Amino acid sequence: MKRNAVVLLSGGLDSATCLAIAGSEGFKVHAISFRYGQRHQFELERATKLAEAWHVASHRIVDIDLAQFGGSALTDAAIGVPKSASVDELGDDIPVTYVPARNTVFLSLALALAETIDAKDIFIGVNSLDYSGYPDCRGEFVAAFEAMANLATRRGVEDDTPLKIHTPLIDLTKAEIIRRGLDLGVDYSLTLSCYDPGESGQPCGHCDACLLRQKGFQANGMDDPVSG
Amino acid sequence: MKRNAVVLLSGGLDSATCLAIAGSEGFKVHAISFRYGQRHQFELERATKLAEAWHVASHRIVDIDLAQFGGSALTDAAIGVPKSASVDELGDDIPVTYVPARNTVFLSLALALAETIDAKDIFIGVNSLDYSGYPDCRGEFVAAFEAMANLATRRGVEDDTPLKIHTPLIDLTKAEIIRRGLDLGVDYSLTLSCYDPGESGQPCGHCDACLLRQKGFQANGMDDPVSG
Numbered sequence: 001m002k003r004n005a006v007v008l009l010s011g012g013l014d015s016a017t018c019l020a021i022a023g024s025e026g027f028k029v030h031a032i033s034f035r036y037g038q039r040h041q042f043e044l045e046r047a048t049k050l051a052e053a054w055h056v057a058s059h060r061i062v063d064i065d066l067a068q069f070g071g072s073a074l075t076d077a078a079i080g081v082p083k084s085a086s087v088d089e090l091g092d093d094i095p096v097t098y099v100p101a102r103n104t105v106f107l108s109l110a111l112a113l114a115e116t117i118d119a120k121d122i123f124i125g126v127n128s129l130d131y132s133g134y135p136d137c138r139g140e141f142v143a144a145f146e147a148m149a150n151l152a153t154r155r156g157v158e159d160d161t162p163l164k165i166h167t168p169l170i171d172l173t174k175a176e177i178i179r180r181g182l183d184l185g186v187d188y189s190l191t192l193s194c195y196d197p198g199e200s201g202q203p204c205g206h207c208d209a210c211l212l213r214q215k216g217f218q219a220n221g222m223d224d225p226v227s228g
Numbered sequence: 229m230k231r232n233a234v235v236l237l238s239g240g241l242d243s244a245t246c247l248a249i250a251g252s253e254g255f256k257v258h259a260i261s262f263r264y265g266q267r268h269q270f271e272l273e274r275a276t277k278l279a280e281a282w283h284v285a286s287h288r289i290v291d292i293d294l295a296q297f298g299g300s301a302l303t304d305a306a307i308g309v310p311k312s313a314s315v316d317e318l319g320d321d322i323p324v325t326y327v328p329a330r331n332t333v334f335l336s337l338a339l340a341l342a343e344t345i346d347a348k349d350i351f352i353g354v355n356s357l358d359y360s361g362y363p364d365c366r367g368e369f370v371a372a373f374e375a376m377a378n379l380a381t382r383r384g385v386e387d388d389t390p391l392k393i394h395t396p397l398i399d400l401t402k403a404e405i406i407r408r409g410l411d412l413g414v415d416y417s418l419t420l421s422c423y424d425p426g427e428s429g430q431p432c433g434h435c436d437a438c439l440l441r442q443k444g445f446q447a448n449g450m451d452d453p454v455s456g
Contacts, residue, residue: 064292064337071344094382101340104380108336109292112329116299141379148372152332152364154322 002028004119011046012193017181018125021168031059037067037075042201046192072099081196083206103136127169174216189225230256232347239274240421245409246353249396259287265295265303270429300327309424311434331364355397402444417453
């Protein structure tokens, strides 16, 4: 019998690839997405399409209002999303698109779901190369979350089998992630990575997410199937 | 200038005491409560009254639907809250009132708030004595959460001053918690601990929370100021 796994699914390129990897490893996939006060809902539409395309066992969209805390360009319309002409202009600092404690909150809710469906595997598509400098996308953060999770739940008290947080993309470049997804049959035209899409959902082409994504497709000798 | 602190405030006896302790230690208190799909809203009313009584700098009630995951008597009306005649009947197992990953989710949201208001102190009223056997009320869980939190946020990358999770009640019995609160002027008539109160908010008197609380007041030679 297939084992349950929880997969965090944003509708972006990384989580779409992560979903495909979890499925290819034989898990029964329960996808979880978040309506957290982000600037646009297009990514949730894409998450729903991806979940359908991969015939997941379940897909939940959880409401959680991070916008009330503010502090990020992704949840506060008053803070602009930075745009650049080229990926070479991206800085090393934590950008204003960082959402305070977002992955901690998302993983916590994934943990709650995992406990109720008796899953001991959670997949998250963070990667530490070609990323945007977010502290909660680093391997050391995920390892610390896993250690905490194993003390937080019923499993930590009653079960010897630890919960595992899978980060299959952690050491891959964007180009390698795309190559892996193409091998698994991911249709990247269903995904959306842009932080600041237009009114009909088309990518802006100049935010960090757009620039990193374009570079990844170019390295694979192809154009981004989603363009502005 | 007073330093900001985030205090988790449920409206129960423990968090009311924790709120008073944070205030007595000179912090500017930002209280956070959760509408998480619990069986009743009375505890949020009490949280609001307590926040007003202690003149907190801010009080947020965050919506987060843990009930959609189920798995607990506190969020699923189909699962009954266990009742006992006496505190001596409480078992050692994790009871059905345990809500999967609740404190992990609550602390994650407190962390998000802390980051946006530049607080490096979070108070949570967990205690490992006279508690109900919940895995996420143990000191080892809180220590692991603190370690994770210090890798999760901007502070973990840019600031040398670590975030601290304060658990001032962790080693106190219920009787000692009440004694401490009375010394600080906590009005326990404003609090509600019951898992399954009646239609007008009166405690049932026989759930784990009621029984532990009664025992604590009795040890202080007094009756619970809130009775059914």
